[in-house]
Every structure is written in C-alpha cells, then in structure tokens.
Amino acid sequence: MNILVIGYVWPEPNSSAAGSRMMQLLTSYRNQNWTVTFASPAQQTDHMANLEALKIQSVAIELNNSSFDEFIQQLSPDLVMFDRFMMEEQFGWRVEKHCPNALRLLNTEDLHSLRQARHQAIKQDKTFNILDMHNEHTVREVAAIFRSDLTLMISEKEVALLKTHFNVPAAQLYSLPFMLTIASEAESQQSPSFHARQHFISIGNFRHAPNWDAVLQLKTEIWPLIRKALPQAEMHIYGAYPPPKATQLHNPKQGFHIKGWAENAKEVMQQARVLLAPLRFGAGIKGKLVEAMETGTPSITTAIGAEAMHGSLPWNGVIVDDPTEFAKAAINLYQDENQWQCFQKNGERILREKYDKDLLEAPFIKHIIQHQKALSDIRSQNFMSMMLRHHSLKSTQYMSQWIEAKNKKEA
Numbered sequence: 001m002n003i004l005v006i007g008y009v010w011p012e013p014n015s016s017a018a019g020s021r022m023m024q025l026l027t028s029y030r031n032q033n034w035t036v037t038f039a040s041p042a043q044q045t046d047h048m049a050n051l052e053a054l055k056i057q058s059v060a061i062e063l064n065n066s067s068f069d070e071f072i073q074q075l076s077p078d079l080v081m082f083d084r085f086m087m088e089e090q091f092g093w094r095v096e097k098h099c100p101n102a103l104r105l106l107n108t109e110d111l112h113s114l115r116q117a118r119h120q121a122i123k124q125d126k127t128f129n130i131l132d133m134h135n136e137h138t139v140r141e142v143a144a145i146f147r148s149d150l151t152l153m154i155s156e157k158e159v160a161l162l163k164t165h166f167n168v169p170a171a172q173l174y175s176l177p178f179m180l181t182i183a184s185e186a187e188s189q190q191s192p193s194f195h196a197r198q199h200f201i202s203i204g205n206f207r208h209a210p211n212w213d214a215v216l217q218l219k220t221e222i223w224p225l226i227r228k229a230l231p232q233a234e235m236h237i238y239g240a241y242p243p244p245k246a247t248q249l250h251n252p253k254q255g256f257h258i259k260g261w262a263e264n265a266k267e268v269m270q271q272a273r274v275l276l277a278p279l280r281f282g283a284g285i286k287g288k289l290v291e292a293m294e295t296g297t298p299s300i301t302t303a304i305g306a307e308a309m310h311g312s313l314p315w316n317g318v319i320v321d322d323p324t325e326f327a328k329a330a331i332n333l334y335q336d337e338n339q340w341q342c343f344q345k346n347g348e349r350i351l352r353e354k355y356d357k358d359l360l361e362a363p364f365i366k367h368i369i370q371h372q373k374a375l376s377d378i379r380s381q382n383f384m385s386m387m388l389r390h391h392s393l394k395s396t397q398y399m400s401q402w403i404e405a406k407n408k409k410e411a
C-alpha cells in the first residue's frame with residue numbers, strides 16, 4: 001500500500017504518549033514494506049522523531065491551501081490516515097474529492113471530547129455526566145468518526161461509549177491499544193531492584209492539561225503528606241515543555257523537584273521506586289503508566305488513570321481517588337518490598353496479555369487490508385457517513401476556499 005499520514009503535529013515519541021502511539025503505527029506500516037509519507041501543517045520541532053530513519057518521507061503542507069490538492073493527486077495514496085479529528089475536518093473533503101477510492105482512516109489517540117467534558121466537570125466542581133459531552137466539540141469529533149471509513153480507538157471503554165451512546169456502527173471502529181515489544185522474563189529480571197531505587201516520579205507533557213492538573217494535585221495535597229511521613233524521599237517531576245508556572249514549583253527544601261525534559265523517560269523511570277499519577281480527568285490510555293510497567297515501576301493512580309488499561313487483571317499498584325488515601329497508599333508501597341514486587345509482577349502480566357505487539361499487529365494489518373478491499377460495499381451500507389460527508393464537507397470545503405481566497409487577497 002501507499003500510505004499518507006496527515007499529522008496534527010510531528011511525532012515526538014519522547015514527549016508524549018500520542019507521539020509514541022504514532023511511531024508504533026508508522027513502524028507497523030513500514031514493517032509491511034508499505035510506502036509511507038507523513039505530512040503535517042505544524043511547525044517542526046527539536047524533539048520530533050527522525051522519520052527518514054524509517055524511510056518515511058516528510059512533507060510540510062498548508063491549511064486552507066489548494067496546493068494540497070496537487071500534492072495528493074500526485075501521491076495517489078491507497079490509504080489516508082488522519083491524526084485526530086481536526087485533520088479530518090481540514091483535509092477530508094480534499095482527500096475525498098481527489099482520491100475517492102482511498103481508505104480514510106481516523107486515528108483518535110483518545111476521545112478528545114470525553115477528556116474535555118471531564119475537564120469542564122472538574123472546573124465546575126461537579127460529577128461528570130455523559131450529557132456533559134453534548135456540545136459542539138463532541139459533535140465535531142463524532143461527525144468525523146462517522147465520516148471516516150474506519151476509526152482507531154485506543155480505549156475499549158471509549159469504543160463502548162461510541163457504540164452505545166452515539167450509535168456509531170461497530171464496523172467503523174477498531175480497538176487497538178499500544179503495540180509494544182515485550183521484554184523477556186530474563187530482561188525483566190535485570191530491572192533495578194526495590195533497594196536499588198529511590199524517590200517518587202511523575203512524568204508527562206506539561207502542555208497536556210491532565211498532566212498539569214496532576215502536578216498541582218501532587219504539590220498542594222498529596223506530596224506534603226508523603227514528605228511528612230518520608231522526609232528523605234523526593235518527588236521528581238519530568239515532562240516536556242515545562243512552563244514558568246511549573247518551574248516555579250521547584251523546591252528542593254520540600255523535596256519537590258521539577259526536572260523538565262527527560263532525554264530517556266524509561267531510564268529515569270526505572271531509577272524511581274514508585275510512579276505517582278493522580279489524574280482527575282483525561283481519556284484514552286496513559287503512556288506513563290505503560291512505561292511504568294515496562295520499567296518494573298509500580299504505580300499509584302486514579303480510576304481515570306487506570307481506565308481501560310488492565311481489563312480484569314490486577315493493577316500494578318493501587319487505584320485510589322481520594323488525595324489523602326492516595327498519599328497513604330504511596331507511603332505504604334514505598335516501604336513494603338513484598339507488595340512492591342507483587343505489583344511489579346502484575347504489571348508484567350498486563351503487558352504480556354494486553355499490549356504485546358506480536359499479538360496485535362498482524363490482526364490490525366489484516367483488518368485494514370480487508371476493509372480496503374471491501375471499501376465500496378462498506379460505504380454503500382453506511383448512509384449516515386454519506387449524509388454527513390455530503391453536508392458537512394461541502395460547508396467545510398466552501399469555508400476553506402473562502403479563507404484561501406481571503407488570504408490571497410490580503411497578500
């Protein structure tokens with residue numbers, strides 16, 4: 001296949017779970033010897049992945065510019081993957097117009113509208129209700145899902161939500177968690193021991209609102225309780241793009257250290273004894289918690305943090321929402337070697353049964369190929385998609401063309 005990926009941003013696997021997820025997908029495509037082109041209207045960054053090393057061509061594209069039309073006609077892809085619904089909104093009508101036979105695949109990363117609605121509930125100090133999702137943001141995202149031939153969902157809970165509450169046909173959704181290379185038992189045993197580790201760690205891109213909220217929870221409510229019980233322990237906060245409001249929280253006297261960017265997240269993770277992730281809102285599955293399992297680091301997190309990550313398997317730590325109980329769990333785990341080792345084993349089992357690339361990649365690729373072959377029949381049966389593409393994409397097309405004409409006039 002000839003694949004075009006339209007990225008919301010250039011992938012940064014060391015900065016975010018979304019960046020790691022994108023690299024997993026790109027690698028899977030290249031493993032089939034498919035031709036892959038990655039295009040994005042975003043500015044390139046210092047931390048972006050080296051796509052050339054995977055023999056992936058990188059192309060800068062523009063929003064609201066007909067230059068994309070000529071580009072995609074020449075490329076003539078068999079499959080176009082939109083990275084998040086905003087890219088489907090921007091480029092979907094152009095893809096349909098100039099490459100109507102290309103499979104249109106939407107990669108959500110997580111259900112943005114769910115994360116946003118949960119965030120608003122936190123701001124309003126109320127319990128989240130599914131009706132909180134009935135807003136413009138959700139309408140846009142779910143419409144993009146309906147318009148796409150197939151949507152990749154990283155969370156099984158969000159697949160169920162889309163099917164039961166928003167009536168998205170199951171045939172338009174594909175559940176695909178992180179695809180990881182699982183360490184052998186011998187490799188796992190090489191992980192630093194309980195006594196070789198020290199301190200607590202929290203990690204996550206500071207530009208991601210749930211992560212910043214978690215840092216504030218640690219600083220104001222959780223860490224003071226832990227520090228009082230464990231005065232020699234330190235809290236190490238890592239993450240890309242720390243703003244001044246974050247670096248101002250750095251206080252060595254309190255044992256609270258804002259470390260910022262980690263060149264290798266797994267290296268710093270396996271030096272810590274316990275990961276803390278007090279996430280009050282969010283969606284999808286959490287890269288930091290997967291990396292904790294990969295490095296043999298038990299974690300304390302919330303129900304939101306562990307959501308859709310372990311099925312019926314026991315968690316590799318403790319799941320608790322109350323800040324005081326969260327701190328107690330962290331204090332106990334930090335001092336209990338037997339419990340720590342048990343949780344570590346739980347994480348290894350979760351990785352083997354839920355995230356093994358060897359179990360996930362082949363069925364995923366097979367599904368894409370089958371979907372592409374049956375595309376005409378699938379589309380003919382999906383009236384909702386036809387209707388939304390007819391109305392929504394026409395309005396998007398005319399708005400985009402108006403913006404382009406306006407920009408040319410002002411230039």
